[in-house]
Amino acid sequence: MTLSAARRINCKCIDYPTDETARIFNIQRYSLNDGQGIRxxxxxxxxPHRCPWCANPESISGSIETVRREKKCLHRAVCLNDVDECPSGALARIGRDVTLDGLEKEALKDDIFFRSSSGGVTLSGGEVLMQAEFATRFLARLRRLGINTAIETAGDASAARLLPLARQCDDVLFDLKIMDEKQSKEVLHINLPRVLKNMRLLVANGIHVIPRIPLIPGYTMTRENMCRVLDVLAPLAIDELHLLPFHPYGEPKYSLLDRPWQMKGIPAPDESDIAPLRLMAESAGYRIKVGG
Ligand code: SF4
Structure with missing residues (x-):
């Protein structure tokens, strides 16, 4: 496939090399979050979104990036500026391309933990829907091997991309963020009506959806936003919600990438901030997990 064709398919001018290859930036093993069991x-x-609170700013660009960790740098007079030649590891590449076979092999290293804990593999990001064709084929392989599968997504893509992928999932962890249509568009570049339509579509197709609501001071952490979430969910067959309180742990990565951290000085909410919103959701009959 040519680069321009890849760009057209992925819509957002990302230079993914082919649809046989995915671009990832991390594999986190032994996780107790993002699905059931050990993941x-x-x-x-x-x-394509720009959440000001994003904890993974290295996920945003679809390109492979190079960063310099100043503390590790030997400050040699002549720096070749080449990751592979850097003797101290100060230069690092963020992102690598993987094939279906290669990624399956990497995932299966943890098979024993999946089997012993009813765990499995979760595809997160970034936004996995930007590489939906690869992800669908990859999860189909895992399912054939009896491995539990999940994705985490903002759900903002055509149904033609989302539904086949969701059909390969035991759980779809579906983010609901700013519930005001105009603000969602302006701040997050999210088409809220499409997101909500997609969520209804998945539930109508019998797919197990777990909505996740990031609790972000100044954006989503209001009674009004939670009311809107609960209104949307009320007619749907959904019994569990995840609340994800804001944390500033991603901040150092912003300076590494030379990007502004828009949440500067905003502390993580404490239990007393979270409790009223949790109570609202519990009172509406949902099983709540704080953290995800
Ligand atoms: S959707 Fe997720 S990965 Fe994308 S910017 Fe928002 S928090 Fe970050």
């Missing part, structure tokens, strides 16, 4: 979470690179 291997694969983080896909590239995201």
């Amino acid at each position: 291997t979470v694969i983080f896909f690179k590239g995201c």
